[in-house]
Amino acid sequence: MSADKLIDVRNLNVTFKGEEGPVYAVSDVSFDLAAGETLALLGESGCGKSVTMKSLMRLHPAHKTRIEGQINIDGVDLLSMRPAALSAMRGKTVSMVFQEPMLAFDPVYTVGDQIIESVMRHEGFSRVDARKRALEMLERVRIPSAAKRLDAYPHEMSGGMRQRAMIALALACKPKILLADEPTTALDATVQIQVLLLLKELQRELGMSMIFVTHDVGVAIEVADRTAVMYAGRIIEEGPVDDVLSNPWHPYTQGLLGATVHPGMDRKQALPAIPGSPPQLTRQITECAFAARCSYRTDECMKPMPAAYQAQTRAVRCIHALAEV
Numbered sequence: 486m487s488a489d490k491l492i493d494v495r496n497l498n499v500t501f502k503g504e505e506g507p508v509y510a511v512s513d514v515s516f517d518l519a520a521g522e523t524l525a526l527l528g529e530s531g532c533g534k535s536v537t538m539k540s541l542m543r544l545h546p547a548h549k550t551r552i553e554g555q556i557n558i559d560g561v562d563l564l565s566m567r568p569a570a571l572s573a574m575r576g577k578t579v580s581m582v583f584q585e586p587m588l589a590f591d592p593v594y595t596v597g598d599q600i601i602e603s604v605m606r607h608e609g610f611s612r613v614d615a616r617k618r619a620l621e622m623l624e625r626v627r628i629p630s631a632a633k634r635l636d637a638y639p640h641e642m643s644g645g646m647r648q649r650a651m652i653a654l655a656l657a658c659k660p661k662i663l664l665a666d667e668p669t670t671a672l673d674a675t676v677q678i679q680v681l682l683l684l685k686e687l688q689r690e691l692g693m694s695m696i697f698v699t700h701d702v703g704v705a706i707e708v709a710d711r712t713a714v715m716y717a718g719r720i721i722e723e724g725p726v727d728d729v730l731s732n733p734w735h736p737y738t739q740g741l742l743g744a745t746v747h748p749g750m751d752r753k754q755a756l757p758a759i760p761g762s763p764p765q766l767t768r769q770i771t772e773c774a775f776a777a778r779c780s781y782r783t784d785e786c787m788k789p790m791p792a793a794y795q796a797q798t799r800a801v802r803c804i805h806a807l808a809e810v
Contacts, residue, residue: 490557491662491694492518492541497554499533499540499718509766510536512718514554518662523688523695525709525726527702527741531763533718534698535584538664541696542575559661577607580660582668586651590639596650597623597635600657607658622653626683645676649683656687663688663695669704681707702745706730714738717764717774722806724799734799734806737775773803781805 499511511533518524526534539545540552543563556563559578566574583589591599600619604610610618616635623631626649639647648668655663665684669677685708688695697708705712705726712729714722714737722735733739740759761778764770773779776786785804793800794807801807 489520490517491520491559492516492696493555493557494541495555497537497540497556498552499536499545500551500553501545502549502551503767506767509769510718511540512769514715514718514720516713516720516723518694518696520661520694521692522711523697523709525705525712526696526698526715527700527705527712528715529700529741529763532715534700534715535666536718537715538581538666538696538698541664542579542581543571544581573607576603576655576660577658578660579662579664580655580658581664582648582651582655582666584667584670586647587639587644589651590647590654592639595636595638596642596654597637600650600654603654604657618657619653622657623650625656625687626650626653628653645672645680648672648676648680652680652684652687656691656693659691661693663693664698665695666698667700669699669701677704684708702730702742714741717770718766719774719802720793720800721775721803722799722801723793728799734801735775735803736779736781736805740778775803779805 494517495515497511497514501508501510514537516524526537528534541556541558541563545552552564558574590596597616597619600622601612601615604615604618605612608615620631620635623634628634628646628649634642634646634650642650652668669680672680681704684695697704699705709726711724712726713720714729714735716737722729722733722738729738730742733742743757744759759778764774764777771789773786773790776782779786790802791804793802
């Protein structure tokens with residue numbers, strides 16, 4: 486693992502035990518994250534983005550989950566870590582902002598108590614000093630009347646305020662890596678922009694690396710250096726965000742961009758939708774999972790998928806794209 490690579494994932498497979506058999510949620514996923522870099526995981530709901538993020542902290546229930554491959558975080562093999570070491574890593578080396586803070590916060594403890602507990606656990610602070618850090622973080626994420634909100638319960642805050650409090654909790658121990666799982670999905674447009682700007686500002690201040698999960702192309706452009714597009718549990722295209730979104734190679738990426746509203750578009754113009762639905766992941770898909778929805782499909786697409794084609798800073802898994810590039 487390169488010294489500047491904080492995350493190095495190779496051939497990650499995540500399989501869940503379902504009532505009707507295994508669910509192959511993530512298949513053969515590889516990516517890395519450099520120090521100070523932001524990677525956007527882009528794709529529609531159900532493509533494996535959140536499953537991948539939770540795997541980086543081993544948050545899936547062990548008795549229902551099989552994880553295979555390699556996950557190295559800050560030079561340490563995550564999959565071989567014992568529970569005590571894993572607990573020490575969470576929140577300190579890697580922290581996560583969850584999609585729905587109302588579900589992530591414990592409703593019977595105040596927001597301040599939950600931040601204080603994390604700081605005492607990872608930093609070894611006294612309760613008095615941990616409370617000062619908690620107040621500092623609430624002020625840093627610009628929560629109004631931070632001292633008062635420190636003693637508020639999650640249900641006493643608005644959605645935007647809870648999201649900011651979740652960011653404060655995630656950053657309270659100054660982690661090297663932040664995993665942000667669609668942290669702006671439930672917010673209105675104005676608050677969404679504020680949260681995105683706040684995350685970028687805090688990232689610069691703390692020198693963090695970040696993985697930002699989103700299905701919103703506009704968000705990916707705003708926050709990311711690189712993007713990895715996921716479909717049916719696989720990364721099907723990857724590269725610098727400007728390159729991928731200005732010149733997408735994979736037909737799925739092209740479809741995502743085609744279904745996105747752009748400034749200056751005619752309001753009466755219908756957005757082209759990608760036909761069909763994503764495949765069920767109850768079997769291991771070896772062929773191109775997008776083939777059934779793709780206008781470029783040929784018989785070759787139903788054969789085992791080739792390895793990703795690498796071209797300088799970009800990668801793609803599609804035989805049609807290979808013919809084009």
